[in-house]
Amino acid sequence: MEFARDQWYVAAHGVEVGRDLLARTVLGEPLVLYRTGAGEAVALADRCVHRRYPLSQSRLDGDTVVCGYHGFTYDPTGACVFVPGQRRIPRTARVAAYPVVEQDSFVWVWIGDRERADPAMIPRAPWLADPRYAVVRGMAPLDARYGLLVDNLMDLSHETYLHGGYIGTPEVADTPITTEVDEDRGVVHVSRHMDDAECPPFYARSTGIQGRITRWQDIEYHPPCLYLLHSRIAPQGVYPPAQGEDSDAFHAEIVYAITPSTAHSTYDFWAVARDFAVDDESVSAYLHQSNHTVVMQDVAALNVLERVIAAEPERYQELSINIDTGGLAARRLLARLVAPGTVGAPR
């Protein structure tokens, strides 16, 4: 699998980055993340120039990172400011500093040619930093390639089978989808509108709705990294108005940032923002626990699939049906990002 470089990727939730050193590997590049005393997030290459010891095994001294092996010390720009046993610091003693933007509660890093890093390219997930929403979040590492998680999220029919009893009901697998690709903006839309569906525990317990529901799932995937699921729940028969406010419904904005770590591992950053029961801690606790469980069900299944695919590459063959149109479109856009100007599968 090849990766799309010259792109922004989520390296961490903002809350994960503080005054301890955090190691993350993004697109195979080892990073060490921390926050300066003034609160700025920093991402440096996680290898000392001296003997390549991981700086993440080290410690902060003020805003500088002191290598834990021989004491080479780096400032937030990556410049070496101290070496042991001599006054002169070699001119080439510098580790790469990655462009970093903190936005919508995520720490985004640019992987590629830093001259091309344009913060305006970063797709938005504004609910995650909007006080009108309550948010729960987490991160799960997968021992599976990136494309398997994209496939998984683009085809929610799996909710019925893999997540039954949590977010899946028979209607998800039964209801056909509509897929649209915005070729210019490079976004895939997949919608599944269930006008009369069972209410899964995830929503029944959080909204208090009893009985059947209208349930709309509208996916926007901004390759390579950001996946948004606009989820709308209302008592059965309550449909969104053609125009204006949709205040009769419960809205959940379910966000996944899908970041390739290595060729066979991936970070699954997830968040659930809701516009209901925003002050109810017990609903937050329930949704956190519930979405964590759902994510771990995905992790277990995708790790199994990775082992199968890695062990039997010569037999890899798929049979795609209607539910796969979103996933196939996503693969096509990803392939375009990996090799601009060509068309092909990223896998």
Added chain:
Amino acid sequence: MEFARDQWYVAAHGVEVGRDLLARTVLGEPLVLYRTGAGEAVALADRCVHRRYPLSQSRLDGDTVVCGYHGFTYDPTGACVFVPGQRRIPRTARVAAYPVVEQDSFVWVWIGDRERADPAMIPRAPWLADPRYAVVRGMAPLDARYGLLVDNLMDLSHETYLHGGYIGTPEVADTPITTEVDEDRGVVHVSRHMDDAECPPFYARSTGIQGRITRWQDIEYHPPCLYLLHSRIAPQGVYPPAQGEDSDAFHAEIVYAITPSTAHSTYDFWAVARDFAVDDESVSAYLHQSNHTVVMQDVAALNVLERVIAAEPERYQELSINIDTGGLAARRLLARLVAPGTVGAPR
């Protein structure tokens, strides 16, 4: 190592196959085994046609298997009978169903060209399903190549050293063997007749014999999968009559089915059938425990040997002596099955 295809292999003891899904990999082919409501054993390819999720991670619905990822559903012939989100089932949606024969308490599957699958080719081990015998059985997976277990079982002189205190005594290693190869039927016979031997605990405790014994070991190996050890024990001086019944002796029929799983792993299916103390549960319990221990001693030794051989292939060199004639003949017949018409070592 290459495998002999177009052959029957034991995939499970019959008692292992029921209404739960059982995963087994035979000659590198992933299988899922189960039993229909009517009691028929079924073996399907363990990969969903959609995205290759293992069906063994899934569940039965009546006699059909429902994939645990997106719900593709298969009947016992491997035909897909349901897919999510649409009515039309693609014509090519089908997983392979393997020929299965249940015989002598084993579930045999045919690996290869199914047109060539002839149940009459399956070698017999009738004692395992004969009410006049009491049987104990088990299965141990080895992290070692198939050939190492064949070598092990063909040369029982190792009983003295690896299984001392269980089934080995000095006479096993001291007594020369006779080896015969039935080239037409493709069977290797190895015999070791000890007319005056110490009685090892395995037989002393199960038969009640005190003092020395006549102990005859007659091996029949039917490559690739079935190994029979006809074991005869009698108080010293009791020899089998030239003709007719041999009712003065105790007979144990020790059966191993040796099934290659992958290039470096093997299933060791074992069973011990006896014609004495057939109703004595304590003898059954003792022999089960004792043979399990012996098998695990083999597993430990062969796993060590596999690591040695895998790590040092360039140094692999052997020195064979008289005790190895059975094992070398077995290798030659196996090589013939792997590449019909040629002669060579299967390793």
Added chain:
Amino acid sequence: MEFARDQWYVAAHGVEVGRDLLARTVLGEPLVLYRTGAGEAVALADRCVHRRYPLSQSRLDGDTVVCGYHGFTYDPTGACVFVPGQRRIPRTARVAAYPVVEQDSFVWVWIGDRERADPAMIPRAPWLADPRYAVVRGMAPLDARYGLLVDNLMDLSHETYLHGGYIGTPEVADTPITTEVDEDRGVVHVSRHMDDAECPPFYARSTGIQGRITRWQDIEYHPPCLYLLHSRIAPQGVYPPAQGEDSDAFHAEIVYAITPSTAHSTYDFWAVARDFAVDDESVSAYLHQSNHTVVMQDVAALNVLERVIAAEPERYQELSINIDTGGLAARRLLARLVAPGTVGAPR
């Protein structure tokens, strides 16, 4: 990484070799070590000639080793003296016996052409067997290549960062070193003389010195295997006399034998000999525990570094400064041993 063959290597501390079989792999060669009834250390190739079962999994019978699989039996010269099932022992049934010298408490083995094995080539560490010294010792296996441990020990500036609170103080990293290479004898000398330094706990607790110290570190590295650190500690202001006895100081002879096991693993044999408090068991216990901790800090760091280097060989780049002159000289001498007549890096 290539190894220097035709050299002596430490395979064990003498106290590790007794009447149990000890497995060690040196330069990729599997050895089994034991001591005869008369007390001679023996090193044989750890693979039975029959089917390559490791003899170290076996047992001694007097001074012979009995293979645990089929009973092939070897005397201390490696000659086979028994095989099962027949009287005649094949002429070629013999495992290699390695030249062994026990000296200065180490068991040295010669890896290479045994005709060239000259015990006079073995470098000395006499304090380890001198009754005027008290000695503590241990062995730690590293999952890291040999060269990383040589680098580590040749540049003690890491004591300040990796071993702070044990043997490191700021002065170690601050004080420049002097490096000399004896090209004829093939020895690297690195010296760091700290005339006014903090006393680390390792020496404060063992010598009882309160206050600052004169601390001299004089390294002698005899590639490939033996590293000596002559450590001299005295109350600040006590300098060694130009000639004669240096009895006002505390001397520790810190010895490492660095033995490559495989391409990615190493044995770290360590010993600390001291000429003070030689009868004080509590000082011995403290120094054993303390040096063990320091060694395990190195092990943890070098295992991390090995994983980094092994995973990212294409990015391996170093930046060397003055403190590295000893390590670079060591690499040069090692390269000369690996490929006599050429110059290059052993890594």
